[in-house]
Structures are given as C-alpha cells and as structure tokens.
Amino acid sequence: MAASYTSLVAPSGRPESPLLAWCFFGILLTALVLLLPIFSDACDSPRFQTMKLQGAAKPSYRSGETVKYECRPGYKPIFPPLPTFTVCRDDNTWAQLMEACTRKLCPNLGDPVNGQVIYVNESFAFGTQAHFVCNEGFYIIGEKILHCEISENTVAWNDNPPICEKIKCSRPTEIENGRYTNSHKDIFEYNEAVTYICDPSSGPDEYSLVGESRLVCVGSDTWSSDAPQCKVVKCIYPIVDHGTMVSGFRAKYYYKAEVVFECDKGFSLRGKSRIVCGADSTWEPELPTCVKGSQPSSCPPTTPVSSSTGHPSLPDDLHSEDLDVGLIAVIVLTVVAAITVSAACLYKCFMRRQEEN
Incomplete structure (x- = not known):
C-alpha cells in the first residue's frame, strides 16, 4: 500500500491532483474487465451462418455441456452428413465444429420460349x-x-x-388528305413498315407531307414516330432589299423549299444567307437584310505595343516604377504580419509552460 501511495506522490513530496488518481483507477478497472473472459470458467454461445441452436440459447455453458444444431430456414444438411453437435471442453473452448448445412435449391426454370x-x-x-x-x-x-x-x-x-x-402493331393512324401503304392489313409484324403519301390537291396548291413518311413497328402497338400530316404549306415569295437571290428560283415556295441570297455591292448581309420554307408557312430562319456598308471586323482591339521594345505599353498614368513600389510594399506588409502571428503563438506557449511548472 505504501508503494502505491508513493507512486501517486510528485517528486516535490506533494500528492498529485485527484484527477490523476481517478485516471489510474479507471485504467486498472478497464484492464480487469478485459481480462474477465480469460479467467471465465464457461464457454460462450457459438454461432454459425447456416445452423442455429436447437432450443433456447444460454448465456454460457459449463465444461462438459453439449449443444446440438439444426439447419436454418432455406438451408439443408450437407451430404454426406457432418456432425451437428459440439462439447464445451475443460479449457472453456468448444470442440471444433464445421458448417454442416448448405443452401436449398429452387427449381430450374429453364429458358422461356423465344x-x-x-x-x-x-x-x-x-x-x-x-x-x-x-x-x-x-x-x-x-x-x-x-x-x-x-x-x-x-x-x-x-x-x-x-x-x-x-411484338405486333395494330393499324397506324389514319390521316386527312393522305393514306399509307398496306392499309388493308389489321396487324403488322415487328419491323414491318408503312409509308404515307399525300392525295392530289383539288385546289391551286399541292399538299405537303409534314413529318416522317415511313413508320416502323418497333414495339407492342408502338410505331417509330407519330403519323405525319398532309396540308398546304406555302411561303411568301422572298424579297430582300438591296439583295439578290442566287439559287432557288421558282414560282411557288412549298414545304422545305430553299433559297440563297447575297447582298448587292456596297451592302453587307445581316442574318443567314440560306433560308427554308418551314411547316408553319414561314421562312426559317427569318429573311435576312442587306445593310449599307462593309462587314465590320469581328477581331478584338489589340493592346498598344511600344515601338522601341516590342512589348505591350502601359497607360500614360501608370508607370513600371509605380508597380515596383507597390509590389515591394505588399511583400513587406506580408512578412510583418507573419512575424507578428508567430511571436504571439510563441508567447502563449511560453506562458502555458510557466503555469504548468
């Protein structure tokens, strides 16, 4: 006991704080708890993945006690059979026991037709x-x-x-002013296609087929796209002031008709030179315009270059001497701030050591 008390006394002869004593007591208690299983005189309850104990499990078992196992649900005994019981030995360990069960099998389904x-x-x-x-x-x-x-x-x-x-498809959609091939069939096979065409127009303008003309059966009652439309699509005659049409001349402009423009000499083009008659009877994109004057340069302005050095020159109100002075000032301030922070940290560490001693 005297030795234990001496170990809790500082070299100066005064006892250490109660906190240190309690820490020592806690470490000793933890070590004893960890050592309890070593000095236990019983076997714990063994566990297996494929097997479970027959009956209720006990917290521990005495030397010589036997436990028996059975397969868990979903498992069956291995063939040839393996032992399913074990004994708690005198050294408080279980006799070796292997997993004696394996997974049950569901019926072999076999491949479905197709x-x-x-x-x-x-x-x-x-x-x-x-x-x-x-x-x-x-x-x-x-x-x-x-x-x-x-x-x-x-x-x-x-x-x-x-x-x-x-996979089969039923009849595709009927359309106004048009029809599709093989319209006499009610059922279409996978990958079978139909083609839509427009009827002749009874008026002054022909019908245009807007959308996909060929549809394919790609899924159960699923065609590759929606049915197209047969309708009159007619764009106005395109005129561009101070411009000339260079291709696409015709009397009427129907769906997907194309024209190309260029501007007269002394004028520049604003917009696209090639336009197409769209499904809503308008030009896509919109008609371009020709503006008087040449095309402005799209290059960004260049940085002034000194004729003597070949390097970009600085503005008149900013000189290299000013930049050098400013850079030196920033470096000096940064170094001073770093030294100040370091000194403050060293001072705090020194005072903490003094209080501990």
Missing part, C-alpha cells in the same frame, strides 16, 4: 435471382426478375416465370 433466363452467380440456390430477357422481336409478359425465397418448409420462386410474346 427468350432466356440468366441466374445471378450462375446458381438458383436460396437467395439468388433469375433475370429474364426476350429475343429481338418479342416482349416480356410478367415479372422480369424472380427471387428464390423461403416458402413454408422449403424454398421456391416468388412468382411464375414470364413469357415472351411476339
């Missing part, structure tokens, strides 16, 4: 998944992913396997 099944981890054991895909031209009806799950006392897939149905 499709295939892909098993995750290439297994159809408990806990795995089966992914179904259909061949091109077919679509899936049912669940795409099945799970091998516990079902009562065994395992089974969580749903019936899907089927692969052939």
Whole structure:
C-alpha cells in the first residue's frame, strides 16, 4: 500500500491532483474487465451462418455441456452428413465444429420460349435471382426478375416465370388528305413498315407531307414516330432589299423549299444567307437584310505595343516604377504580419509552460 501511495506522490513530496488518481483507477478497472473472459470458467454461445441452436440459447455453458444444431430456414444438411453437435471442453473452448448445412435449391426454370433466363452467380440456390430477357422481336409478359425465397418448409420462386410474346402493331393512324401503304392489313409484324403519301390537291396548291413518311413497328402497338400530316404549306415569295437571290428560283415556295441570297455591292448581309420554307408557312430562319456598308471586323482591339521594345505599353498614368513600389510594399506588409502571428503563438506557449511548472 505504501508503494502505491508513493507512486501517486510528485517528486516535490506533494500528492498529485485527484484527477490523476481517478485516471489510474479507471485504467486498472478497464484492464480487469478485459481480462474477465480469460479467467471465465464457461464457454460462450457459438454461432454459425447456416445452423442455429436447437432450443433456447444460454448465456454460457459449463465444461462438459453439449449443444446440438439444426439447419436454418432455406438451408439443408450437407451430404454426406457432418456432425451437428459440439462439447464445451475443460479449457472453456468448444470442440471444433464445421458448417454442416448448405443452401436449398429452387427449381430450374429453364429458358422461356423465344427468350432466356440468366441466374445471378450462375446458381438458383436460396437467395439468388433469375433475370429474364426476350429475343429481338418479342416482349416480356410478367415479372422480369424472380427471387428464390423461403416458402413454408422449403424454398421456391416468388412468382411464375414470364413469357415472351411476339411484338405486333395494330393499324397506324389514319390521316386527312393522305393514306399509307398496306392499309388493308389489321396487324403488322415487328419491323414491318408503312409509308404515307399525300392525295392530289383539288385546289391551286399541292399538299405537303409534314413529318416522317415511313413508320416502323418497333414495339407492342408502338410505331417509330407519330403519323405525319398532309396540308398546304406555302411561303411568301422572298424579297430582300438591296439583295439578290442566287439559287432557288421558282414560282411557288412549298414545304422545305430553299433559297440563297447575297447582298448587292456596297451592302453587307445581316442574318443567314440560306433560308427554308418551314411547316408553319414561314421562312426559317427569318429573311435576312442587306445593310449599307462593309462587314465590320469581328477581331478584338489589340493592346498598344511600344515601338522601341516590342512589348505591350502601359497607360500614360501608370508607370513600371509605380508597380515596383507597390509590389515591394505588399511583400513587406506580408512578412510583418507573419512575424507578428508567430511571436504571439510563441508567447502563449511560453506562458502555458510557466503555469504548468
């Protein structure tokens, strides 16, 4: 006891603070707690991934006690069978026991007609998944992913396997002032196409087909795009003041008609030189204009260059001497600030050491 008290006394002869004593006591108590399992006279309850204890588990077991295991739900005994019991030995450890169970298997689903099944981890054991895909031209009806799950006392897939149905399309949309090929059919196969055409116009202007003229059956009752329209699309005769049409001459301008303009000498073009008659009977983009004068330069202004040195010159009110003085001032102020901060830190450290001593 005297030795313990001496260890808690400082070299000066005065006891250390109560905090140090409590710290020493806490460390000693923690060490004892950690050592308790070593001096325990019992086995703890062993655990396995595929097996569980038969009956209720106890916190600990005495030397010589035996425990027996059974397979967890979703697992079955390994063949040939392995031992499923173990004994608490005199040294308070369990006799070696291996995992004696393995996962149960769900039925092999097999590939669906016109499709295939892909098993995750290439297994159809408990806990795995089966992914179904259909061949091109077919679509899936049912669940795409099945799970091998516990079902009562065994395992089974969580749903019936899907089927692969052939892709077909019903008749496409009828349009006004037009028609499509093969219109006598009611059902169209996958990848089968129809082509729309416009009827002859009974008026002075012809019909234009606006949209995709060819539609393809790409999915179950799904065509590659919406049906087009057959309507009169006519743009006004394009005129540009001080400009000349260089291509696209015609009496009437219908859908997708193109013209190209250029400006007369002494005028510059504003806008696009090539325009197209759009679906709403307007020119796209809008008609350009010709403005008097040459095309302005798009180059940015250059920096003045000194004729003597070949380097960019400074403004008249700013000289290199002014820049040098300013740069030196910034460097000096930065160094002074760094020294001040360092000195303050050293002073705080010194005073803290003095208080501790």
